[in-house]
Amino acid sequence: MIEKNSSLKAFNSFSIDAHAHLLFHFQQLSELPQLLALIKKTRAANKPILVLGGGSNTLFCNDFSGLVIKVELMGITQSENDQYHLLEVAAGEDWHELVEDTVAQGIDGLENLALIPGVVGAAPVQNIGAYGVEFKDFCTSVDYIDLEEGTLKTLSNEGCLFAYRDSIFKGELKDRALITSVSLKLPKQWQAHCRYGLLQGLDETESSVSAQQIFDSVCRIRSEKLPDPKVLGNAGSFFKNPIVSDNLSEQLLSHHPDMPHYPQDDGSVKLAAGWLIDQCGLKGKKIGGAAVHLQQALVLINEDGKATASDVIQLAWHVREQVLHKFAVLLEHEVRFIDAQGETNLLQVIENV
Structure with a gap:
């Protein structure tokens, strides 16, 4: 239509x-x-x-x-072998409903990714992740339409070039690929993942924690901190958690010993963007109808339903500049900025506000 x-x-x-x-x-x-x-x-x-x-x-x-x-493509096909549950999911299916349904069926693995808003087709683009788990951990392939050639194609997990909140669909195939479905492989020998963030209170031994418990905990934590976009307009985490050098991390820790930090395999360190924003005293900060959420500084909200794009842009720029000034850390937005002619970024649009 x-x-x-x-x-x-x-x-x-x-x-x-x-x-x-x-x-x-x-x-x-x-x-x-x-x-x-x-x-x-x-x-x-x-x-x-x-x-x-x-x-x-x-x-x-x-x-x-x-x-x-x-x-708005819909449909889910399930199969299995001795080791895995196999799912082929159309791009228009709701992501959280997929997670909820699989956990309810005893198909475990996606529970850490509960309550992430959006549809399945967006999951590989961002390589969505939460609480130590990422989409790439379960994806075997992605089907898409090559809009240049008008043909259906398939990319393997390796071909998707997944990285932190990144993929080939944000790079080489940006504006060229329309994802139609994803294929997932969930191991029957399930392993709990509870060592990240507020899930650390759960016991990670398989005998004492279930996927349903993790699902319930994630839903509770996210509901307490993240506003429901159906009630309060928002796009979830507005900024990426920044990855900085070990040297900068050590400098910051010398002044802020309680700063959350997560060493990476390559020697760099991931910081918590929400914590950095909170330390700048920005919770509740308002510009026009846009505000920094009081419960989670990483979320910018359309507080009264009347915020303009200009309000959000100016607030995002203010947050970015305050964090840069206080911590020498440059925040990158996770949210996609769409202008009249296509995707843009904060640096470009702030000049026109």
């Missing part, structure tokens, strides 16, 4: 209004020829194209001048 000059407010978790010149609801693979024809026409007019999933990690900075493809 094609809509013209359609509002995108219902399709982004910030609930900030913007309009798309054209909006295509992609619900069946049989619609691919129609979609490819529309893409060809859009490109001939030199207009941009945006693939949109659940809009849970998106800030629309302006009306979008081209074609928005809303991915």
Whole structure:
């Protein structure tokens, strides 16, 4: 289905209004020829194209001048062998509902990734992660449409080039791949992961903790700290947890011995962006209708439902500058900034605010 000059407010978790010149609801693979024809026409007019999933990690900075493809492909296929549960999940399926359903069925492994907003097709793009577990840990392959060639292709786990909150879909295949489904492999010999963050209170021995307990704990922790976007507009964690050199980490720890820090395999150190923001005294900071969430400094919110994109942009810049001044750490936004002509970034849009 094609809509013209359609509002995108219902399709982004910030609930900030913007309009798309054209909006295509992609619900069946049989619609691919129609979609490819529309893409060809859009490109001939030199207009941009945006693939949109659940809009849970998106800030629309302006009306979008081209074609928005809303991915609404549905369906889950399950199978198994002696060692693994195998799932093929369509890109439009809700991520949290997938996690909830698998845990309820005794198919364990995804429980640490509960309550992450968005759809399945967005999971490999960001390589979503939480509490020591990442999407890449279970992904075997990703199917996608090459929008340049108009063909269906498959990438293996290795081919996706997964990294921290990163993948080939944010690099070489950015603006070229429309993910249609993902394949997951969940081991029947399940291993609990409870050593990260607030889950450390759980006993990690398999005999004393279950996937359901971890799922329940993650849901409780996230619900206490992260606002429900259906109630309070937000895009979850706005900034990435920064990775700094060991030298800088040691300098910061000498002044802030209680600073959360997580040594990485390559010798670098991951810091907690929320803690850095909190130490700058920014919880509750407001600019227009946007605010830093009182319970979780890593989340920027549309506090009264009337925030503009400009409000969020100015607040994000203020947070970035305060953390840089106090800690010499440069925060990168995890949220995607979408302008009239496509994806942009905070440095570019702040100049126009």
